[in-house]
Amino acid sequence: MKKTIRIGTRDSELALWQANTVKNALEALGHETELVPVKSQGDLVLDKPLYEFGITGIFTKTLDVAMLTDTIDIAVHSMKDVPTALPKGIVEAAVMKRAHTQDILLHKGTDFLNGKGTIATGSLRRQAQWLNRYPQHEVVDLRGNVNTRLKKLEDNNWNGAIFAAAGLERINLKPETYLDLDWMIPAPAQGAMLIVAKEEDAFCRNALAALNHEESEICVHIEREFLRTLEGGCTAPIGALAVIEENELHFKGALFSVDGTKKLDIEKRINVSDSKNFGKLCAEEILQAGGSELMKEIKSKLAQKG
Structure with missing residues (x-):
């Protein structure tokens, strides 16, 4: 039986890039696919730090609901955004080959590193590691998709902001000047894309098994x-x-x-x-x-x- 695989994704540029990568890979294997963009609560509310939502998986919950209500068949996520416990009925179907894992600093000159400075990030992990290394600096909250965060960095008088290298590389927004934060330990599964499917959906799970990269799967x-x-x-x-x-x-x-x-x-x-x-x-x-x-x-x- 021929089935069109409906691929759920957030509608940010990066999320759509990831979903299209999966779409192209599945179509290369002979499957028919369709993209279904969905807005998440994490994308809609940008004036609160992520931890204040009080729930994990703020970016993935909307897609979970869409899958369980049969609006989509599979969902593509940045794996670092996915809670370690998936909802009942949803399973990991494939981990794509992992990209660059590192964090990088986009900056307006690095003179500030030895003195006072202000760095923007919405991540508690990045904030804590930055303050551990530069306790004299101030860290401010930065939310939104990649494009929104880049614009906020441009519009504010911050010295820099921390991004995942993989996200910027995927949508060709990595600038020529940046600082590699090779001392910063990345988020678990940073740079990896996860595709989830319904546990009962043998067709999609079999189709996605061909996209799984075993070495990346072991590491994440x-x-x-x-x-x-x-x-x-x-x-x-x-x-x-x-x-x-x-x-x-x-x-x-x-x-x-x-x-x-x-x-x-x-x-x-x-x-x-x-x-x-x-x-x-x-x-x-x-x-x-x-x-x-x-x-x-x-x-x-x-x-x-x-």
């Missing part, structure tokens, strides 16, 4: 396992990166206090064949080294702000 699952074990459903300043070199997996992860004054980190190497539950084990080490108390402190701080 370890990072997300680390995140899930640490956070317990709370938005927290957590970074994680797993990289496979030959048969060895190199992992680094960290938990920060919101103000960046506290940092608990871990770095380990292991054979890929031994990597089952590795993210969980690394997170448990952090929790035992003071992470449990730090997570309580973070939850309390965010509850007060919310």
